[in-house]
Amino acid sequence: DTGVSQDPRHKITKRGQNVTFRCDPISEHNRLYWYRQTLGQGPEFLTYFQNEAQLEKSRLLSDRFSAERPKGSFSTLEIQRTEQGDSAMYLCAIQGSWANVLTFGAGSRLTVL
Amino acid sequence: KQEVTQIPAALSVPEGENLVLNCSFTDSAIYNLQWFRQDPGKGLTSLLLIQSSQREQTSGRLNASLDKSSGRSTLYIAASQPGDSATYLCAVHPGGNTPLVFGKGTRLSVIA
Numbered sequence: 395d396t397g398v399s400q401d402p403r404h405k406i407t408k409r410g411q412n413v414t415f416r417c418d419p420i421s422e423h424n425r426l427y428w429y430r431q432t433l434g435q436g437p438e439f440l441t442y443f444q445n446e447a448q449l450e451k452s453r454l455l456s457d458r459f460s461a462e463r464p465k466g467s468f469s470t471l472e473i474q475r476t477e478q479g480d481s482a483m484y485l486c487a488i489q490g491s492w493a494n495v496l497t498f499g500a501g502s503r504l505t506v507l
Numbered sequence: 508k509q510e511v512t513q514i515p516a517a518l519s520v521p522e523g524e525n526l527v528l529n530c531s532f533t534d535s536a537i538y539n540l541q542w543f544r545q546d547p548g549k550g551l552t553s554l555l556l557i558q559s560s561q562r563e564q565t566s567g568r569l570n571a572s573l574d575k576s577s578g579r580s581t582l583y584i585a586a587s588q589p590g591d592s593a594t595y596l597c598a599v600h601p602g603g604n605t606p607l608v609f610g611k612g613t614r615l616s617v618i619a
Contacts, residue, residue: 487551501550
């Protein structure tokens, strides 16, 4: 148990379909982050929340991407009209207020055919 | 803009060897630096976090050092084991509300 649960672990979809990923923090935390990681690359920041508020969005987050965090609990990341370039691992991470350590979930792998 | 570089991109060593992974960053004004381990197809596991005021951190066979002025960090793994095989990622926290900036990682293979 890493403190962060992500679902689904793997999603295969056809180009043009919409997909949604969910992140459930288990441990106490202050902030929730979404990162994207493609093969052979390090994670790239997408967006983060402090409680319900979405405080920053990367330029990588095009208008086809939307993230929400209702009631400051779980978070969702939706991708509309998926493209093959969206194929990646989508990682959720939490950061506690007591330390700056990031705790990552196992990730949701997206394959767009 | 902060950039993080990790060298080498891949490394293969025989079991039992001591090894060093390198991380460099372009802007020395950092808040902290974190080393992560990632197994294939999995998420990231935090190994060590070094605050900007610290020079090194140790956990078991792992030792991470930080030279902020030169923009460098090293991760030293003693007596490597096949179970250490993974990708090791370095990430810099620039401070404030700026999110972590990651390197591309070093893929380590320890051969039995």
